[in-house]
Amino acid sequence: xxxxxxxxxxxxxxxxxxxxxxxxxxxxxxxxxxxxxxxxxxxxxxxxxxxxxxxxxxxxxxxxxxxxxxxxxxxxxxxxxxxxxxxxxxxxxxxxxxxxxxxxxxxxxxxxxxxxxxxxxxxxxxxxxxxxxxxxxxxxxxxxxxxxxxxxxxxxxxxxxxxxxxxxxxxxxxxxxxxxxxxxxxxxxxxxxxxxxxxxxxxxxxxxxxxxxxxxxxxxxxxxxxxxxxxxxxxxxxxxxxxxxxxxxxxxxxxxxxxxxxxxxxxxxxxxxxxxxxxxxxxxxxxx
Amino acid sequence: xxxxxxxxxxxxxxxxxxxxxxxxxxxxxxxxxxxxxxxxxxxxxxxxxxxxxxxxxxxxxxxxxxxxxxxxxxxxxxxxxxxxxxxxxxxxxxxxxxxxxxxxxxxxxxxxxxxxxxxxxxxxxxxxxxxxxxxxxxxxxxxxxxxxxxxxxxxxxxxxxxxxxxxxxxxxxxxxxxxxxxxxxxxxxxxxxxxxxxxxxxxxxxxxxxxxxxxxxxxxxxxxxxxxxxxxxxxxxxxxxxxxxxxxxxxxxxxxxxxxxxxxxxxxxxxxxxxxxxxxxxxxxxxxxxxxxxxxxxxxxxxxxxxxxxxxxxxxxxxxxxxxxxxxxxxxxxxxxxxxxxxxxxx
Numbered sequence: 001x002x003x004x005x006x007x008x009x010x011x012x013x014x015x016x017x018x019x020x021x022x023x024x025x026x027x028x029x030x031x032x033x034x035x036x037x038x039x040x041x042x043x044x045x046x047x048x049x050x051x052x053x054x055x056x057x058x059x060x061x062x063x064x065x066x067x068x069x070x071x072x073x074x075x076x077x078x079x080x081x082x083x084x085x086x087x088x089x090x091x092x093x094x095x096x097x098x099x100x101x102x103x104x105x106x107x108x109x110x111x112x113x114x115x116x117x118x119x120x121x122x123x124x125x126x127x128x129x130x131x132x133x134x135x136x137x138x139x140x141x142x143x144x145x146x147x148x149x150x151x152x153x154x155x156x157x158x159x160x161x162x163x164x165x166x167x168x169x170x171x172x173x174x175x176x177x178x179x180x181x182x183x184x185x186x187x188x189x190x191x192x193x194x195x196x197x198x199x200x201x202x203x204x205x206x207x208x209x210x211x212x213x214x215x216x217x218x219x220x221x222x223x224x225x226x227x228x229x230x231x232x233x234x235x236x237x238x239x240x241x242x243x244x245x246x247x248x249x250x251x252x253x254x255x256x257x258x259x260x261x262x263x264x265x266x267x268x269x270x271x272x273x274x275x276x277x278x279x280x281x282x283x284x285x286x287x288x
Numbered sequence: 289x290x291x292x293x294x295x296x297x298x299x300x301x302x303x304x305x306x307x308x309x310x311x312x313x314x315x316x317x318x319x320x321x322x323x324x325x326x327x328x329x330x331x332x333x334x335x336x337x338x339x340x341x342x343x344x345x346x347x348x349x350x351x352x353x354x355x356x357x358x359x360x361x362x363x364x365x366x367x368x369x370x371x372x373x374x375x376x377x378x379x380x381x382x383x384x385x386x387x388x389x390x391x392x393x394x395x396x397x398x399x400x401x402x403x404x405x406x407x408x409x410x411x412x413x414x415x416x417x418x419x420x421x422x423x424x425x426x427x428x429x430x431x432x433x434x435x436x437x438x439x440x441x442x443x444x445x446x447x448x449x450x451x452x453x454x455x456x457x458x459x460x461x462x463x464x465x466x467x468x469x470x471x472x473x474x475x476x477x478x479x480x481x482x483x484x485x486x487x488x489x490x491x492x493x494x495x496x497x498x499x500x501x502x503x504x505x506x507x508x509x510x511x512x513x514x515x516x517x518x519x520x521x522x523x524x525x526x527x528x529x530x531x532x533x534x535x536x537x538x539x540x541x542x543x544x545x546x547x548x549x550x551x552x553x554x555x556x557x558x559x560x561x562x563x564x565x566x567x568x569x570x571x572x573x574x575x576x577x578x579x580x581x582x583x584x585x586x587x588x589x590x591x592x593x594x595x596x597x598x599x600x601x602x603x604x605x606x607x608x609x610x611x612x613x614x615x616x617x618x619x620x621x622x623x624x625x626x627x628x629x630x631x632x633x634x635x
Contacts, residue, residue: 085607103563103607106559107600272423273427274423274427277424
């Protein structure tokens with residue numbers, strides 16, 4: 001076995017884990033605080049990516065700067081979707097909530113397919129995309145490295161926000177006991193709104209990064225919904241703190257399979273599903 | 289429970305609407321092709337194919353609903369469909385098996401997969417169950433995708449011989465009538481499959497299984513205490529829910545003439561399987577069929593107006609159904625009728 005190849009796979013996996021954690025932490029926030037299993041989460045990610053693409057094509061805005069446009073836009077989109085739909089199914093059966101978000105996902109994805117078509121879109125001609133560093137035969141691209149750092153900062157920032165700020169405390173209170181939180185004077189609905197919009201915002205920022213790292217198609221959203229689910233499930237539904245480690249585990253596993261298994265590249269998605277399935281089944285039978 | 293301990297049913301005999309409905313359905317589909325031909329002539333060829341799609345959607349939706357009655361919201365129906373399609377295709381390709389064996393074996397393959405999946409997921413509920421079934425379906429898709437090309441064709445899939453090649457007899461028929469005869473034959477196969485699915489659903493609804501399923505859905509622990517056997521019945525629901533979908537996959541493989549991993553295991557099959565009963569009305573026999581007819585019509589309409597993006601329509605239907613009629617078309621209409629009945633009784 002070639003050690004360099006192995007190290008390269010590990011490094012790529014760790015770098016990818018940052019982005020995965022960023023996207024998954026938003027999903028975990030929606031599940032943990034609001035109790036909504038959002039099947040449209042990856043579509044926020046996709047919308048972020050294509051907004052960045054469109055901003056670049058139409059106005060020539062560099063993705064680094066479009067982050068500051070996409071983030072508020074996605075926050076607004078999340079808020080609109082929460083106010084117009086999610087708000088009404090908070091007490092509905094789990095199935096209805098799930099299917100509602102499924103429907104929203106279908107709408108967003110197909111709208112994007114209608115607008116941008118099914119071909120991969122590349123943000124062409126950014127100078128920093130090609131920059132990379134060589135350390136002992138292992139190459140590290142500037143863009144994946146930067147996305148890792150930014151993601152890590154954002155995820156840790158969210159942890160800090162949840163732990164230390166009044167808003168974070170409100171979110172934890174609402175998550176623990178909705179009625180109790182309302183009784184002590186918290187505006188539960190507003191906390192939900194902010195949590196959902198924030199979750200969309202985090203996904204959107206991830207989307208901008210993927211638009212630079214890869215050449216995404218509108219279907220990328222659903223793929224990332226599933227990846228985020230894998231990570232959230234490994235961490236345990238509603239467990240926000242475990243996300244970082246779960247993301248690391250899942251991303252490294254994906255990267256190793258893609259590198260070590262011949263033709264492994266197309267098996268990537270199967271890795272996610274196999275992990276989700278195995279973890280869920282194992283947990284269900286263990287706690288007898 | 290033995291038969292001797294069973295108490296006699298004392299509830300008043302009700303008019304068997306469901307069985308009458310099934311007979312009416314059978315009669316309607318028996319005459320539909322000739323009626324279409326008489327009414328529309330040449331255009332009936334494509335109408336017949338649209339009607340066949342509607343039948344296909346009905347089978348899928350009703351099968352999904354049978355499993356949902358036990359509270360198991362499957363996202364694996366694409367896998368049942370794909371397992372049937374691939375089994376039938378493999379048998380046709382490598383063993384040259386005649387279709388009347390190949391298609392039931394497709395159903396059998398779906399049942400085997402469903403039983404394995406059902407046994408593994410017995411302890412999962414709600415969203416965990418949904419995610420686990422979705423994952424299992426995607427894993428199966430990847431496995432099929434990566435089977436050696438010599439066996440299942442890999443990414444490119446396989447060709448499947450089309451059935452029903454009626455001969456063109458010059459002087460006795462027109463060209464389009466050949467296509468009509470072929471579509472008619474497929475239509476009858478699908479109709480038979482639908483009637484079988486409807487019969488299975490009616491048998492569940494008329495027997496004590498209906499109450500057992502409802503009990504499991506409402507509260508599995510309580511159901512267990514009351515003497516219902518959740519594990520056994522949940523697996524039974526898996527069997528009933530997968531067998532016809534597997535056979536449908538097999539027939540459809542022949543009709544389309546090919547199987548592909550992305551097409552036979554498409555997530556959209558799963559989406560359709562669950563959107564349709566929700567739109568029509570869950571946990572009933574009528575609901576999924578009404579939903580299938582409604583959605584097929586909507587889809588045809590949308591497809592004519594917009595060439596792309598008609599899937600957006602599905603998303604909108606799903607969102608609106610959940611927000612404004614969580615009990616589906618059948619529930620909405622039933623509620624309206626009952627309210628009117630009460631008003632008239634009060635007068």
